[in-house]
Amino acid sequence: MTASPPIVDTLVCNAYVVTMDAARTVFTNGYVAIDKGCIAAVGPMEELAVAARKTIDARGAVVMPGMANGHNHLIQNIFRGYNDQRWPVLDIPVAVRSLITELFAISAVMDDERSYAIVRLHALDMLKSGYTATHDEHFTNVRTDSVDGSWRAIADSGMRGFVCRCIVNSDKVPQAGHETVDAGLAEVERLMAFDSDRIRVAAGFVNYSFVEDPEDMRRICEGARTMGAAFGVDMTDNSRGAGLAARGFHDGQVAYYAEHGLLDAPIYAGKGVHLQLHEIDLLAQADARLALVPMLRFFDGAGLPLHDYFARGIIPGLGTDAPLVTDCQDPFEVMRMTILAQNIAVKAQVAQGGDKPPRDHWATAERVLEMATLGSAAALFIDDVSGSIAPGKAADILVVDTGMAEFAHAPERRIGALVWAGRANQVRHVFVGGDHVIADGESTRWNEALVVREGEAAIAAMIRDAGLEGSLPARRPGETFRGWTYR
Secondary structure, eight states, X not given: OOOOOOEXXXXXXXXXXXXXXXXXXXXXXXXXXXXXXXXXXXEEGGGOOOEEEXXXXXXXXXXXXXXXXXXXXXXXXXXXXXXXXXOOOOOHHHHHHHXXXXXXXXXXXXXXXXXXXXXXXXXXXXXXXXXXXXEEEEOOOSSTTXXXXXXXXXXXXXXXXXXXXXXXXXXXXOGGGOOOHHHHHHHHHHHGGGOSXXXXXXXXXXXXXXXXXXXXXXXXHHHHHHHTOEEEEEOOOTTTTHHHHHTTOOSOHHHHHHHTTTXXXXXXXXXXXXXXXXXXXXXXXXXXXXXXXXXXXHHSSOOOOHHHHHTXXXXXEEOOXXXXXXXXXXXXXXXXXXXXXXXXXXXXXXXXXXXXXXXXXXXXXXXXXXXXXXXXXHHXXXXXXXXXXXXXXXXXXXXXXXXXXXXXXXXTOHHHHHHHHOOGGGEEEEEETTEEEEETTEESSSOHHHHHHHHHHHHHHHHHHTTOTTTSOOOOTTOEETTEEOO
16 A cells, blocks of 8 residues: 655745755755645655645746845835935945934834834835845934834744844934933843744844944943843944044054954844954954844945955845845846946956955855855844745745746746846745745735825824925925926
8 A cells, every 4th residue: 555645734845946055955856745834845846755635736936045134224114215205325434423313303202003004015015026034223312112013023024033123322313313221122022032043033223333432332332241132233333443543543443343352242234334354354263143234335336355255154144224225125236237347346356456256155046046045044043944945944934936028038947047048036835834824926914005105194194293305305296396296
């Protein structure tokens, strides 16, 4: 008598399966079996030996690991369209100062319910785009309850989150947003209630210039580790070292953090702006988890020297840095920007008499897919459960429709086409820990029309209450804007 095949919860079959396993195996006609939230099996269709309660025929589609947004500010969803108002950005420090003022004005009128409404809108956008996890750096704490709604929205979405509650107290931010380290750590401890198998709570600060006393950096780090929270720093230094020099330190920011004991254990490291080669060495030695933001390196024209990271065995993660940096949260667009940003950096390096990097240190379609999946999962400390498709790992996977016209010319070059022609609206199914959170392109958890309506209402109310109509102007009937007439 022939034994019946084992039955799993979900089978995705007839797919082009990109596993991101150690051998980077691609099954050109393969399957993925999901059971009890995990990958039960993966392989070629001819070796399929399971039955399923639910089957998705993914013929003409790519199945790949879910992507993670490696650097984000969730509540800044309220600033969609901001770049259109402030462009051109020719001086980043000046632009940041203006932005900080407006962010804190918004935070003064952002309560739990309003932040929930706008972050739920943001989470829906990310999930439908193919993100199964996100970072958050929350540092606008005029109202301490704003973070509650933000993180509650991520918990309700089903996404994974590395959510970092920052403490700031320097003259970079308005006085209303200042906290002592003790008060901030008490808030982090309160927020540890959000810690779960999908959400990891962290403490941190934006960067060294956002804390008045350099010793506060050490206190925040030690406090986080004492309470069992993760720790993260946004390694941005748009002053290119001038801010550190004013503190009497004449090396790079990474060395500054190392001097204060922050690299004694693995930490989250965001952006990594203007790092020197020896600083990248320090990050590699410390197992700091780096997530880059390619869009910002177009703002300053610096590009991304990815070859310097690859040469040291680092596969950085990728992030969007919130909708106020780029309204487009599409991870496929981020991958394309990553390749182009390296090109900018290499051209500048060669123009200054340097050499081109060796071929295996260039960003390719395969490499940026690694960054968006494995690299970002590592940055968020979830690479033990996510970032690749392998038996025993969490079933965080995407089904991307590649049967469309833009892919028809390249069926055997599907990886390149996925990166160079992929778009968020080609994502058909999203699973997080086996939960089918996006099915046939639609949320299974939320009424999307309601999410959009309530998110838009919260955004309009906060812009009004904060007095920021001039910074985020509408185009209403009866008004003229930039010489265009609206009727």
